[in-house]
Amino acid sequence: MTEKRQEKRQELRTRLIEAARDRIAAGGLRGLRARDVTADAGCALGGLYTAFADLNELVIHVNSDTLRRLGEAVAEASAGIEEPGTKLKAMALAYLAFARTHNALWLALFDTTMLADVEIPQWHKDDQAGLIDGIARTLAAISPDMDEDARQRRARTLFAAVHGIVSISLEKRFIGLSGDHLEGELESFVDLVARAPTPLNR
């Protein structure tokens, strides 16, 4: 591929990701159609398949873009906080705020319907890992003696726990916490985790 063609393809990819992101943000993954996305991006239906393998791959690119924005929101909310427990709390609250504000895009990150049978590519898993790394770095300040593997595992556990609290409560399919109590419970929960140094260290 010549440099010029490469550049045009990259530009088409960017336009398609933006169009798909806007569609998902407005209406979720349900009912997302290649026809609508390409029309919004101002290209022919076939353009999608020049730029990506298929609509699923495009959605995974939108998800990586969402992870980047989520990572930025979490980093921004916790920047400059030294005390690791307070920092973890700020990160958890930023996660909740993002899930509320960008609900459809956030839900798409965990989709088990449209992407049910799609193998998640390694580059997207690497983007997921980026989010976990920020937690692991903060845990390092709480438990400096923990080895790197254990810390990575513990960071995944904490992420999944916070995600569970947020998602059960926001999805409203299973009894969770009402909106009034969600922030408070999340704070108490992270406090509890951050202030129990010994078992964190095992």
Place this chain on the structure above:
Amino acid sequence: MTEKRQEKRQELRTRLIEAARDRIAAGGLRGLRARDVTADAGCALGGLYTAFADLNELVIHVNSDTLRRLGEAVAEASAGIEEPGTKLKAMALAYLAFARTHNALWLALFDTTMLADVEIPQWHKDDQAGLIDGIARTLAAISPDMDEDARQRRARTLFAAVHGIVSISLEKRFIGLSGDHLEGELESFVDLVARAPTPLNR
């Protein structure tokens, strides 16, 4: 309705719940069809609408049945354990074991696709609450001074956290813990929660 008719309707409901449960256990909610369920239950398609409002209502009844079995499994695994931290750990591990063994039925409890637009009835929410009550009773032994409302909230938080760890790891859509580490992380996590009595009490 005469007593005899009432009895026949109840018997039909039980048969339909069993047939739907077997179908969901084998193939999940995706592709569940009223036609197949009624054929398995040995009744006409119309029989479904004599017994239930629609297929969605039948699925919610299967979910209540699953909650009952899950509650039994958790109660059985933790029966006779006095120390509340150890008891909570046994409950969490039983939850994980149930999610693994009855994966499709467990996933149906949290379905956001087929039941996306269905209002969850109060009687099913009461069955969900039953599961949380067992956790709240165990928390009472750890934090006897906590008032009942706060304890209910904390029990929901802990349930959601454990659920998040289990579901992110089993669903494999987002990086979680590998099978080898899942039990160990879940145990450390519950330990950490159970052994931090002060913040539990706030």
